[in-house]
């Protein structure tokens with residue numbers, strides 16, 4: 001049997017985005033990343049927030065780009081650090097992602113994958129060779145949720161997260177909070193403990209607000225629910241954020257040691273402050289950002 005990638009070079013979305021939009025808050029904060037995605041997914045989440053491109057495939061698939069073209073565009077884009085594979089599930093775009101990322105790395109660009117993390121050990125090992133930073137969904141912390149709402153299993157996702165953390169590549173996690181489905185306090189406590197114990201206390205966790213979409217019409221997540229879970233997760237992890245919300249709380253980064261505010265975020269406006277050239281807190285010298293480029297926007 002031969003498997004052929006029908007979406008090689010086929011784009012569903014293509015845009016220069018703030019890196020914060022991926023979301024990645026600890027990977028070259030304040031910079032942009034050229035983002036590209038195609039069609040299709042290996043999950044069937046009935047709450048998919050991107051179902052127009054993940055669960056619907058156009059009848060005619062026309063390649064619009066090549067690895068060389070996309071890298072050329074990335075090199076000339078403003079304040080751009082590299083290329084992000086995102087929007088739909090990049091794991092099923094493997095051959096294009098690999099080829100584009102390889103050319104990008106040769107040109108000194110950074111590469112990002114935003115994924116559901118549902119991938120076998122061997123292909124993930126290969127992906128880790130050419131991707132620098134990951135944002136992986138951990139959609140809930142129980143397998144019933146995965147089975148019923150995504151058509152997948154949690155175990156490969158948990159194993160993938162461990163594999164990435166062990167590799168030393170940059171990792172952030174997103175959990176979309178859906179009322180009545182995964183907003184249980186005990187489950188959030190278990191999830192945060194697991195992240196701290198298995199992946200690292202410093203791995204950022206983004207709690208994202210759900211909106212009714214695709215086959216699910218539960219009401220949008222309330223700010224109150226997000227605040228509640230944010231508080232629980234923040235008790236176990238250094239960097240917890242709230243996303244997809246109009247509230248400005250839960251967006252800023254504080255030094256994990258002395259609490260100095262080192263970044264404020266409002267919409268996609270990112271302000272870096274109290275940081276030295278290496279991404280260290282000027283209050284106490286603790287390294288806050290391992291991946292950091294000093295820019296004139298830093299205020300001390």
Ligand SMILES: [Zn+2]
Nearest residue numbers: 255258281284
């Ligand atoms: Zn500090």
